[in-house]
Amino acid sequence: MTYIEQYIEENKDRFLKELFGLIQIPSVSSIAENKSDMLKAAEYWKKLLLEAGADRAEVYESDGNPVTYGEKIIDPTKPTVLIYGHMDVMPVDPINLWTSPPFEPEIRDGKIWGRGAEDNKGQSFMHAKAFELMVRTHTLPCNVKFMIEGEEEIGSPNLGKWCEQHKEMLKADIILVSDTSMIARDMPSITTGLRGLAYWQVEVTGPNRDLHSGLYGGAVANPINVLAKLIAQMTDEKGKITIPGFYDDVLDISAEERALLAQAPFNLETYKKSIAVDEVSGEEGFSTTERTGIRPSFDVCGIWGGYMGEGAKTVMPSKAFAKISTRLVPNQDHEKIAVLFKEHFESIAPKSVKVEVTSLHGGQAYGCPITVPAYQAAEKAYLDTYGKRPVPVRSGGSIPIISTFEKVLGIKSILMGFGLDSDAIHSPNENFPLEQFYNGIRTIPLFYKYFAEIK
Amino acid sequence: MTYIEQYIEENKDRFLKELFGLIQIPSVSSIAENKSDMLKAAEYWKKLLLEAGADRAEVYESDGNPVTYGEKIIDPTKPTVLIYGHMDVMPVDPINLWTSPPFEPEIRDGKIWGRGAEDNKGQSFMHAKAFELMVRTHTLPCNVKFMIEGEEEIGSPNLGKWCEQHKEMLKADIILVSDTSMIARDMPSITTGLRGLAYWQVEVTGPNRDLHSGLYGGAVANPINVLAKLIAQMTDEKGKITIPGFYDDVLDISAEERALLAQAPFNLETYKKSIAVDEVSGEEGFSTTERTGIRPSFDVCGIWGGYMGEGAKTVMPSKAFAKISTRLVPNQDHEKIAVLFKEHFESIAPKSVKVEVTSLHGGQAYGCPITVPAYQAAEKAYLDTYGKRPVPVRSGGSIPIISTFEKVLGIKSILMGFGLDSDAIHSPNENFPLEQFYNGIRTIPLFYKYFAEIK
Known part of the structure; x- marks a missing residue:
């Protein structure tokens, strides 16, 4: 039994007890009345870090919820790992669908159940315990910093x-984050790409009031008809986005890299069955994983206008609205895309309506080359624990703060997640398998070991 | 002073008092708790007809609200006029926009103000008083029947x-209806055409649940994107509806008839200004009045799906919905059109989604040739009152019960309205100018006179 196994074996019950204490704090960042719980969670984290062996740990104020920062500097000449995690969680509605109360964690069927059990209390807590393990077993090979925030679920504003x-304080060689998933419990993976996002609201105004669809229908532009036509024009029959200049900054992916990404196991039939569609649909010339991993996309996230109640009301509405988003890939700039879309959408609108496009949100894409030392360290660490070399994966999702870290701090992030698709994060009955939880605590010290060696 | 003027002059205050009594009954047919008011209104009408001189008047049960029927048969060999009107009114929301309470009628600025002041209590009441006038002045030249219903505002189900x-009881030579408007106070008009209607709800289903637009966006068909494309395909760049077979039964309108219809005064600039649009929009090759009067139209009356709240929620919804309607012209069959649309819309949907089209509502168009005797009688009556020959008008709206009358009873209707655009029917501050109200009572006896002569 290695020192790692031994330490985990001797302390596993205490680990769970401490994690349960964290989950019991209802730190829902999107609900104003849970504000005081954010401070409780931050203080809880401070205590965790100090007890684990940090030189210092503090609860810092920010313009929003507090940030807990802690560090242990063993030797300023050695490399530094900065851990990022978040203490806030998603709301729990619909509460009646939970088998056990979300803030009363329990073990059932080999899993930890509760809001935040995985995202991100469970996953970030693994780092606290891996840190403690290294301190107590005198195996910590480099400096460590922790930055645990309380606003990730509301977009880290x-x-x-x-x-x-706190640029100076946060100086590090790599940011290590466990806030993503593995492909499967026996298939470790490292997320090397995240898509960016540009998001707008569009408002199409026709007549100045709702009109009788009989008296005016056919003679006045109907804003819903027009909005449908405008949206329809944003993509062509090959699934390409038609906004002029949209693809200008998209990098070509080499055949080699596409082959590597294609190694991630993917079963189209299982995928279709899981979401109950008969056929997938997307940009011609790319596979399903490529369509979400390496290509941008165009989605209407919401649309509304006119009569939405029961039965048949004959009305030509004055206005129609849509929430429109594009997912972006590395090297596309969300601010540039925001302008391109706005200009294009407004310019193709017929003169019979007024169109207003408002940019609501944006975030840069993120890409991490698989050649950086930290990636290789993570690869070796997973290999030790799982007996399999992890697969690099480009996620279709966005974690905008990761590209912010790169921009503000100039530090790359390694997304070393231990979540599984079945964890039901953001949903009722969130859970985290004990096996993944302990595997995380096993694997993280190996990352430090290899990172200190390679670096 | 004619006998008509004299009778009106002597009785005008009583007329208003009696009309006010009718308006004071809040007979809103779409609100269940006003059910007892429907019966009150029906009894009020019975009393009105009996006092005016009907041989008999009864409140009849129907499968819905009661119908008041009354008649005076002066000679079975003479022609019979059947008056149709409705005692029910629209809801009054938003109530705070009313200057005076909707069910407390008052005279202000030469107008009667209140819900139903015009539509249709005011206009149908004119017929009761014109009938009374003819009875009392011994000038009634033919038989009269009244059918006043209580469900017009909910579609006369x-x-x-x-x-x-009651086919036998309702036998008549013509149905006379005042439930439409004149072009302007100095420009009488007779509505000779009404558009029909076919109305559907469509439901587009993509994945079986809302998905993360990042993780799935670009690889799975988004039901809103698809719905927009489907709607966009329903009309072409010339404003023509693309449903195969849609125009098959549309009758060509002769150049002569188009010229006649074009006599109705219409100012495009005023029209655009009144609804605050920079440009009108519609089928190529037709004028604005033709687009609503003699051509069918395609309008999305409502659309919804995905996230409609504040801010930016990134979601690929499972479903998207729309309420879609077409207005139809005489000779198009709404049931045939309902099937044509459903088949076409479902057939062009991509296999990546499921599309369900449900027919919600339909009604036939109606057309009345200007050559029928009753039309000519109405024309002469208006000419006497207004000094101008009325213009035939095809309305873009639908009054489905009018085509039902033709189908069930085999009787044409003459739409002899005295409303004005400024009456704000269905809106707050509904009103009816006293001048129009008394002109109606003046004109209707003339119709009877000419109709009995011509017939």
Whole structure:
């Protein structure tokens, strides 16, 4: 039994007890009345870090919820790992679908159940315990910093500024994050790409009031008809986005890299069955994983206008609205895309309506080359634990703060997640398998070991 | 002073008092708790007809709200006029926009103000008083029947069956209806055409649940994107509806008839200004009045799906919905069109989604040749009152019960309206100018006179 196994074996019950204490704090960042719980969670994290062996740990104010920062500097000349995690969680509605109460964690069927059990209390807690393990077994090979924020689930609106303000303190060689999933429990993977995002609201105004669809229908532009036509024009029959200049900054992916990405196991039939569609649909010339991993996409996230109640009301509405988003790939700039879309959408609108496009949100894509030392360290660490070399994966999702870290702090992030698709994060009955939880605590010290060696 | 003027002059205050009594009954047919008011209004009408001189008047049950029927048969060999009107009114929301309470009628600025002041209490009441006038002045030249229903504002769902059941009783030569408007106070008009209607709800289903637009966006068909494309395909760049077979039964309108219809004064700039649009929009090759009067139209009356709240939620919804309607012209069959649309819309949907089209509502178009005797009688009556020959007008709206009358009873209707655009029917501050109200009572006896002569 290695020192790692032994330490885990001797302390596993305490680990769970401490994690349960964290989950019991209802730190839902999107609900104002849970504000005081954010401070409780931050103080809880401070205690965790100090007890684990940090030189110092503090609860810092930000323009929003507090950030807990802690560090242990063993030797300023050695490399430094900065751990990022978040203490806030998603709301629990619909509460009646939970088998056990979300803030009363329990073990059932080999899994930890509760809101935050995985995302991100469970996953970030593994780092606290891996850190403790290394300190107590005198195996910590480099400096460690922790930055645990309280606003990830609401888009980290204040952390970028907080990083700016504490740039010096946060200096590190790599940021290590466990806030993603593995392909499967026997198939480790490292997320090397995240898509960016540009998001707008569009408003199409026809007549100045709702009109009788009989008296005016056919003679006045109907804003819903027009909105449908405008949206329809945003993509062509090959699934390409038609906004002029949209693909200008998209990098070509080499055949070699596409082959590597294609190694990730993927079963189209299982995929279709899991979401109950008869056929997938997307850009011609790319596979399903490529369509979400390496290509941008165009989605209407919401649409509304006119009569939405029961039965048949004959009305030509004055206005129609849509929430429109594009997912972007590395090297596309979300601010540039925001302007391109706005200009194009407004310019193709007929003069019979007024169109207003408002940019609501944006985030840069992120890409991490598989050649950086930290990636190789993570690869070796997973290989030790799982007996399999992890697969690099480009996720279709966005974690905008990761590209902010790169921009503000100039540090790459390694997304070393231990979640599984079945964890039901953001949903009722969130859970985290004990096996993955302990595997995380096993694997993280190996990352430090290999990273200190390679670096 | 003619006998008509004299009678009106002597009785005008009583007329208003009696009309006010009718308006004071809040007979809103779409609100269940106003059910007892429907019966009150029906009894009020019975009393009105009996006092005016009907041989008999009864409140009849129907499968819905009661119908008041009354008649005076002066000579079975003489022609019979059947008056149709409705005692029910629209809801009054938003109530705070009313200057005076909707069910407390008052005279202000030469107008009667209140819900139903015009539509249709005011206009149908004119017929009761014109009938009274003819009885009292011994000038009634033919038989009269009244059919006043209580469900017009909810689409007359039960009147067709009621007519079937009382076919014999309702026998008449013409149905006379005042439930439409004149072009302007100095420009009488007779509505000779009404558009029909076919109305559907469509439901597009993509994945079996809402998905993360990042993780799935670009690889799975988004039901809103698809719905927009389907709607966009329903009309072409010339404003023509693309449903195969849609125009098959549309009758060509002769150049002569188009010229006649074009006599109705219409100012495009005023029209655009009134609804605050920079440009009108519609089928190529037709004028604005033709687009609503003699051509069918395609309008999305409502659309919804995905996230409609504040801010940016990134979601690929499972479903998207729309309420879609077409207005039809005489000779198009709404049931045939309902099937044509459903088949076409479902057939062009991609296999990546499921599309369900449900027919919600339909009604036939109606057309009345300007050559029928009753039209000519109405024309002469208006000419006497207004000093101008009325213009035939094809309305873009639908009054489905009018085509039901033709189908069930085999009787044409003359739409002899005295409303004005400024009456704000269905809106707050509904009103009816006293001048129009008394002109109606003046004109209707003339119609009877000319109709009895011509017939």
